[in-house]
Amino acid sequence: MELNRRRFLGLTGAALGAGALGKPSRVSAARAYQPPPDAYGCLVDLSVCVGCRKCEQACNQVNHLPEPERPFDDLTVLDDKRRPGPEAFTVINRYYTGRRDERNQMAPTFVKVQCMHCQDPACASACIVGALTKKPNGAVHYDVDKCIGCRYCMVACPFQIPAYEYHDPLTPRVRKCTFCFERISKQGGKPGCAQVCPVEAITFGKRSELIKLARQKMVDDPGRYQPYIYGEKEVGGTSWLYISREPFAKMGFLKLPNQPMPHLTETIQHGIFSYMWAPLSLFALLGGAMAVFNRKRDQGEDKS
């Protein structure tokens, strides 16, 4: 059998593929990640939010972020769609979804954007130094002392949340909502945004309770809400949950798979490296190939 370059690559690929797919059940069972059972969460009721930006202001204060260019009571800021960044961990965006009020005016819906604090966070999975970790209280916590600035988390995040201090050449940090980790670690502590919200559009509590509460709200006020809790199942569930009067797709919410993001990547990675079988088989393959080539060459030399 003549082994050219194409055939070699094909064989290798097949071997790797077989390795990856060969025993999926066993390998995924090896990824025994369980989200924290007693985690906190926040339920955002978009039908209540009035777009006052007080959450942005509170976030700025409790996290000691720099003064914004335009003050927080300037609501014209809402004319543009914004993203959270290194200087604002949360932003409010305004959407006109087509809903009209009693006066036939376009009624706005305000959407708070911040880190969703995934139950099974892709950023933490991607982080090669363990600077990002999911804490038992629900926060996806960033440890600046461990971070090496590779920014894999930014690539990994399905919600595109982590931001980087590009303006700081010496000690840049990855910046994102902290879920007020220090505050909620204390008894009775609440995240800054939830605490300040004048209408309790954000409810802070145990995630499991919040899902129950969201369902109850839908039962109590039929027709008010879309029958869907965004964040309950998305990417394996998030600590921040949303319920809304309008369809989520109209307000910039991404359609994401229910499977946690790390599921696929970690399955492949962990699959490849379990029991060192992939490197071993690669070397075995290479050894075998070498043996075949050597034998052929020896035979050729004999002929001459």
Next chain:
Amino acid sequence: MSARRKKFLTVWMVGVLLGLGLVLYAYQGPVSANPAAPAAPKPFDPVAAAKKWNKPPPPPPAKENPDGTPWVPVDQVAALKRAHEVPPLVVKTSEESQRQRRLRLGDKMPKLADMKHPYLVLDNPMVNKDGDLYEAVRFMHKKHAAVLEGQCFTCHHAKPAAKDASETTRCVACHQNSFNPELPGRLGLKAALHRQCMGCHEKRKQGPVGCTDCHAKKVPDHRKLVKLPDKPGPLEVTKECLRCHQDAANHLQNAAHWQWKGPSPFTVEGEKRIDMGKATNTINNFCVALPSNWPRCTSCHAGYGWSNAEFDFNDQSRMDCLVCHDTTGTYSKVPTAAGWPFLQLDLKKIAQSVGHPSRKNCGDCHFQGGGGDAVKHGDMNGILYYPSKSCDVHMGGMDFACQECHKTRNHKISGRSLSLPVAEGPRTCQDCHTNKPHNGNSLLDHHLNRHVEHLFCVTCHSPVYAKCRATKTWWDWSKAGHKERKPKKDRYGMPDYDWKKGEFLWKESMKPAYAWYNGKVERVLLGDKIDTSKVVDITKPVGGFRDPASRIYPFKLMEGKQAADAVNKLLLVPHLYGPGGFWATIGKTKTPVPDKVIDQAWNKAFAKGMAESIKVNPNNKGLKPYSGQYQWVQTRMYWGLTHETMPAKAALGCAQCHESLAKDKTCCRCHKDERHVDFKKLAHRGTDFQWMKKQGRDVHELIGKTDYLNFKALGYKGDPIVYGGRLKKLPLASTIDRECK
């Protein structure tokens, strides 16, 4: 080129050159166009003026009642005390639906008359703990109940499960701390209030929904924010303020308190003008007008150094932030120094304790207008720094700051007056109290609410003005100058004479003059021709008996004698204050002052005053230089009365105006005789002048009055109950003469 053509061109060019030369020769620049302009005057020296004044800054007004007891805004204190109570948390609420609740209660539904707390302050420490950005909200509980027509359950939506619990349990009983894990879904107090208020306001498209429509913003502590050297000058302070508040300066630059002029939408024939105001062309019968008297008058300007016509209103560095925003109560301007403050003040400390204006900040100018306390406004004087509830129910009972009614946006302050043309926004009592302000839902309220179309609230709710301190009602300039005349004290202890100003009359607890007023004002301005043979109305309300937009308003009539140009028939502006002014000239003369000297001093003062007026109003065609002959004319100004509203029970009663009711014993004049209605209680209550007299007020003549407004003078045939109203006859007018049995 032909010789003929060459010659023509040459002549033509010479002509053009000559013309150009002539134009250049005639043009001397915009400033020097006025041939009368003297050489640049000496710059005003504020330090010299302050030293010459030679008095320390006045201390802050004492926070006490006239008898020396500490001042307490009774209603506000009671409301705050109640607001700070935290009753035990109600865990379980009744599961009844609203419908079941109504059925169960039947006739026992809570009623408006059952309301115990008509005024609340929404201020609970529990709320402030979760974010302390705003001041507490005043809540007109009874008004809201009245607007909802007594549907208490609109807000009191749930009842505690306990059988004996009140149907109208207060909000804080159920809504306390947010995110209580025991009660998931139960709103915290802050959210419950916001959702209830904003939800209802939005649903009904009525009532405020913006943050600052209900709340005032809390002012952050400026002690760390303000960075100043020790003993800073006023200009340094302004510079430091503007470091962060450049927007505020931009706003103030176009506001009336800086420009002293502005849009005058309510002045007849001035509706579209934006140049009227004290800075330019208004005139009064107090110290008459600003031109030539700047340093004295502009001690009330929110700026520094407006001492002549050349003041630069684009120079933001001269804005005086502290005069309105000082919270220490110590900031004060030298009365003669063009707006510069006293030298002794610790401006650093004052700048570090800035905040929202208080009655002190506004009052220092607005209570003290016309050269002293209670001189100008009939309804505003130093009493209002800390008034009793019976003097002013808003400021005394509930501790209102001025801007709580005079809502301010971008340094433009709502409200208007008759005395000045500038208006920066509307403000009426009805904005808060609605068009049906008598909301007790009783028979009497129904009748009273019909009065709103014809009467301004204060007409009944403050039957006398200057009720706590005497105000000036007569000012005769023609008597001024006699230094030898000794002023006498009148019965209020006020002087009847001042050689600088002339002769005065003062009156305390004065019955207002009533007139129809639809909001427009006729004014005599600088340069307006007057009829010197009659009393000149410098300001006069517009309105009439047959005008549906007019209502009966109370006014202070300020009358006096002032100078007019006998030839040009214009009101004259005297140069009173400053070098060469009337006061300086007479001040230098030995007593007794001969009439001739006074005459000469006036002539000099008018010449200078009119020259400066022309300088300020270059486009005013009517203004003419002083002719050299003056005469004294009697003038009159109407001053609207809007403050000093008394508690509701002290308002005028039915029988105090409607003579016909005075002798009645039942409502039978119009209604079928219903003996269970206590007519006496309804119609015969009212302002208790007897009690006021006991309190030392000068109301002797008003006791027992039965035609308080004087209907005939207002255009009615007589008491409208007898003769019918102005726009329609009362339906039962024909039966008025039937005998009551």
